[in-house]
Amino acid sequence: MNVHMREDMSLHSMRADDGIAKGEELLKVDNISLSFGGVKAITDISFDIRKGEIRAIIGPNGAGKTSMLNVINGFYYPQEGTITFRGKRRRRVRPHETAREGIARTFQNIALFKGMSTLDNIMTGRITLQKRNMFWHGLWTGPAEREEIEHREAVERIIDFLEIEHIRKTPVGRLPYGLQKRVELGRALAAEPALLLLDEPMAGMNLEEKEDMSRFILDVNQQYGTTIALIEHDMGVVMDLSDRVVVLDYGKKIGDGTPDEVRNNQDVIDAYLGVPHEEA
Amino acid sequence: MSPAILNFIETCLNGLMAGVMYSLVALGFVLIFKASGIFNFAQGVMALFAALTLVGFQTGQVPFSHLINAIFGTDIHHWGGGMPTILAIVLAMGVMVLLAFLLERFVLKYLVNQEPIILFMATIGLAYFLEGLGDLMWGADIKRMDVGLPSGGSFWWEDLTRAWAPADADYYGMYIDTLDVSAAIIAAILVTGLTLFSQYTATGRALRAVADDHQAALSVGISLRRIWVIVWSLAGFVALVAGILWGAKSGVQFSLSLIALKALPVLILGGFTSIPGAIVGGLIIGVGEKLAEAYVGPLVGGAIENWFAYMLALAFLLFRPQGLYGEKIIERI
Ligand SMILES: Nc1ncnc2c1ncn2[C@@H]1O[C@H](COP(=O)(O)OP(=O)(O)OP(=O)(O)O)[C@@H](O)[C@H]1O
Numbered sequence: 102m103n104v105h106m107r108e109d110m111s112l113h114s115m116r117a118d119d120g121i122a123k124g125e126e127l128l129k130v131d132n133i134s135l136s137f138g139g140v141k142a143i144t145d146i147s148f149d150i151r152k153g154e155i156r157a158i159i160g161p162n163g164a165g166k167t168s169m170l171n172v173i174n175g176f177y178y179p180q181e182g183t184i185t186f187r188g189k190r191r192r193r194v195r196p197h198e199t200a201r202e203g204i205a206r207t208f209q210n211i212a213l214f215k216g217m218s219t220l221d222n223i224m225t226g227r228i229t230l231q232k233r234n235m236f237w238h239g240l241w242t243g244p245a246e247r248e249e250i251e252h253r254e255a256v257e258r259i260i261d262f263l264e265i266e267h268i269r270k271t272p273v274g275r276l277p278y279g280l281q282k283r284v285e286l287g288r289a290l291a292a293e294p295a296l297l298l299l300d301e302p303m304a305g306m307n308l309e310e311k312e313d314m315s316r317f318i319l320d321v322n323q324q325y326g327t328t329i330a331l332i333e334h335d336m337g338v339v340m341d342l343s344d345r346v347v348v349l350d351y352g353k354k355i356g357d358g359t360p361d362e363v364r365n366n367q368d369v370i371d372a373y374l375g376v377p378h379e380e381a
Numbered sequence: 382m383s384p385a386i387l388n389f390i391e392t393c394l395n396g397l398m399a400g401v402m403y404s405l406v407a408l409g410f411v412l413i414f415k416a417s418g419i420f421n422f423a424q425g426v427m428a429l430f431a432a433l434t435l436v437g438f439q440t441g442q443v444p445f446s447h448l449i450n451a452i453f454g455t456d457i458h459h460w461g462g463g464m465p466t467i468l469a470i471v472l473a474m475g476v477m478v479l480l481a482f483l484l485e486r487f488v489l490k491y492l493v494n495q496e497p498i499i500l501f502m503a504t505i506g507l508a509y510f511l512e513g514l515g516d517l518m519w520g521a522d523i524k525r526m527d528v529g530l531p532s533g534g535s536f537w538w539e540d541l542t543r544a545w546a547p548a549d550a551d552y553y554g555m556y557i558d559t560l561d562v563s564a565a566i567i568a569a570i571l572v573t574g575l576t577l578f579s580q581y582t583a584t585g586r587a588l589r590a591v592a593d594d595h596q597a598a599l600s601v602g603i604s605l606r607r608i609w610v611i612v613w614s615l616a617g618f619v620a621l622v623a624g625i626l627w628g629a630k631s632g633v634q635f636s637l638s639l640i641a642l643k644a645l646p647v648l649i650l651g652g653f654t655s656i657p658g659a660i661v662g663g664l665i666i667g668v669g670e671k672l673a674e675a676y677v678g679p680l681v682g683g684a685i686e687n688w689f690a691y692m693l694a695l696a697f698l699l700f701r702p703q704g705l706y707g708e709k710i711i712e713r714i
């Protein structure tokens with residue numbers, strides 16, 4: 102197991118070698134505003150994510166957490182603001198390009214390829230790392246085959262790591278919810294991302310599944326060194342896992358700091374207790 | 382075996398052969414529909430266009446010669462002796478890939494996230510455009526497709542099967558067209574190839590991923606635009622093969638584009654999203670059609686082939702609207 106992890110780390114560092122040291126800024130969003138027609142989902146939000154940390158994003162339902170992830174990976178284009186990832190500052194990013202640049206994610210409502218097996222789903226996670234072009238794939242010749250085998254091995258290590266060997270060949274549409282969440286994490290990990298965005302990875306899980314998932318997230322962070330942005334409603338989990346927390350409410354940032362700082366922030370307490378707040 | 386049974390078998394065999402051709406056309410539809418939710422009305426015209434282009438290259442026609450002659454008062458039509466068939470096939474495929482690329486670049490790109498009906502209308506436009514382009518480039522006359530496939534009845538099979546009937550029976554053996562047999566073999570190779578490609582290559586996996594969930598596909602770094610070029614190229618390839626096989630059978634002419642109409646009942650039967658469905662559906666329609674023609678036809682005065690497939694599909698719709706293997710057609714179309 103540990104040997105596997107070490108091999109993976111060497112692979113991982115190939116991609117993550119961007120000259121940004123642990124603890125320095127990996128991603129920064131500046132003054133992001135996003136609205137859908139009349140609905141303001143995000144209003145002027147700025148925060149950063151440092152390399153190597155677990156950054157939680159919390160807030161009540163409809164606070165704009167998922168929208169924020171969608172802005173970061175390019176599903177939504179904000180009307181205002183910029184996104185700086187690994188020193189590159191931009192207004193608009195495209196999802197398949199952010200994936201290529203090292204941002205992987207999971208979804209609140211699981212978006213797996215339901216008809217495909219666990220193995221194939223996780224293999225798709227490596228698409229950005231596969232270099233041989235279409236022509237080679239079609240001919241299935243030596244170089245392409247070798248590459249496929251290498252990727253296959255990396256995927257098998259992830260499968261070992263997530264303890265899902267027994268469902269390798271199962272079409273994921275048939276798996277129970279908790280396992281689907283795990284496969285989705287596997288697919289994101291397969292990309293060896295520099296930044297991993299997790300949208301409520303433990304929602305709908307029982308206690309044991311939550312504990313497993315927490316352990317995986319911590320392991321990924323500590324052993325792979327992967328930077329993680331984590332949206333989660335379970336406060337216990339958030340306080341345990343995260344290094345820093347950003348709190349959103351009604352599309353605005355109302356808190357930002359260590360778990361302890363945030364826990365004692367009056368605005369945050371009010372938001373969670375449902376204290377009505379003055380309308381703008 | 383009695384001649385009656387042997388005749389039945391012969392009818393079924395011929396039906397299977399015809400069915401393979403239907404499957405092939407339906408396959409082109411399914412590829413595009415699965416990956417992009419577009420019902421490609423132009424699939425039949427793509428087959429015609431591909432076949433015209435192939436014959437044009439092969440026989441050394443000058444593209445747009447009518448147009449050139451009309452403008453410059455020249456009288457050109459051929460530029461020499463043509464080229465080897467295999468080169469012509471490769472070039473025709475190149476043209477289909479180019480077409481896929483241009484289509485993505487100038488049409489599909491602007492229609493992302495539009496209603497299916499709008500995409501459908503766009504493909505109707507594409508059908509007319511390609512039909513006109515084919516005429517303009519290669520002329521509207523009927524052309525012969527000769528790519529060197531064997532044709533004519535198989536004597537070997539006729540002799541073999543004659544021996545299956547009792548010696549005193551009035552039976553002359555089964556007729557089977559070697560062109561149909563080679564078409565079936567080629568189609569089988571094509572389908573196997575496509576299946577292997579989609580199952581065991583990274584690009585194939587990307588295709589399946591896009592067919593399954595666009596958003597998730599984007600999130601793992603798949604470029605939808607690139608996939609669409611690939612899918613339309615594949616559909617162009619299938620169209621080329623269908624064009625070659627149908628063209629070899631009945632000449633390259635406008636009616637070739639109507640094979641698309643044969644694909645419709647196949648799709649209803651097999652489901653719009655299922656490749657095995659397209660294949661099985663094609664075979665069922667082929668066999669059903671030939672059986673109906675042989676056994677019901679005489680009772681109703683023939684010409685049953687024109688409508689039987691539709692009736693079968695209609696009856697099928699009543700009981701299984703999603704097709705044999707299909708999913709979710711109600712939601713997607
Ligand atoms: N695609 C969209 N179209 C229209 N409105 C949207 C869209 N996506 C999000 N919204 C709106 O933006 C606001 C923020 O939604 P978002 O999903 O980001 O909240 P969230 O913090 O993730 O909530 P939850 O905890 O329930 O997942 C909501 O009012 C939501 O209705």
Ligand SMILES: [Mg+2]
Nearest residue numbers: 166167168209
């Ligand atoms: Mg959400």
